[in-house]
Amino acid sequence: MLAIAGGKGGCGKTTIALGVGQALGTPTRRSLVVDTDRDMPNLHRRAGVDPTPGIADITVSAEPTTVAKRATAVENVDVLPCQDATEAAVDNAIGTLPQRDRPVVLDCPAGAGPDAARPLRAADRTVLVSAPTRQSLTDTAKTAAMARALDAPPVLTVLVGSDGSVDPSRLLSCPETVHVPSVSKPLESDRAAAKYVEIANVLAKRNT
Known part of the structure; x- marks a missing residue:
């Protein structure tokens, strides 16, 4: 499992989760993107689906794959x-x-608190998402440290709204960075979609 995590809310984690999910999925092997942020559950809005049913409706007889809905976005x-x-x-x-x-x-909660730790404990790897600002990167460094402690090591940093001039590698100790440009509709933009594919390719490379 892949965690999409970051230090601040509003930095684009949910959009990146959906974009990467699309890049990793195929018509016969669809990705499953899971909202684990109880305080700011907005995945359904970005995905274009109703908020229910969802995680709260999973039971022994209703497994995640039967509760999940097809994204329209x-x-x-x-x-x-x-x-x-x-x-x-x-x-x-x-x-x-x-x-x-x-x-x-x-799609993880922001920060480095108990709610953010919950999905990281289950994840195999983490993609760090941040704005290209000192404050956002400093907060994301705390998330990166927690991910390493929970055995979900960061394998990639994604800087959202970035022109490529910021290098976060020293602060985050993460091997690679993908810079996603600022676009008005990031789930419809060809420029952003190319970056989601780049992220998926980096993940595939680092999984070999």
Whole structure:
């Protein structure tokens, strides 16, 4: 499982999660993007689906793949919203997510608190998302340290709204960076879509 994490809310984690999910998915092997942010559950809005059913509705007889809905804002992606989910419901959902049959992307809460730690414990790798500002990068460094401590090492930094002039590698100790330009509709822009594919290619390379 891949965690999309960062230090500040509003830096573009959810959009990156959906864009990467689209780049990793195919018509026959759709990605599953899961909202794990109980305080700001906005994946369903970005994906263009209803907020329910979602994580709170997962049971023994209703597994994640049967509850998930097809995103309308991106292709080849199913989403699990987090509306009205308790901590226990998030833990249950993460524990029952499919591990092998499709790419799974966790849209994490911002920061380095207990809620952000929950999905990172289950993830295999982390993509750090930040704005190209000192404050955002400093906060993201705390998230990076937590991801390493929880055995979900950061493999890539994504700077959103970046012209490529900022190098976060020394602060975040992350091997590679992808700069996503500022565009008005990031899930519809060809420029942004090319960056999502670049992210997916870096992930594939670092998984070999």
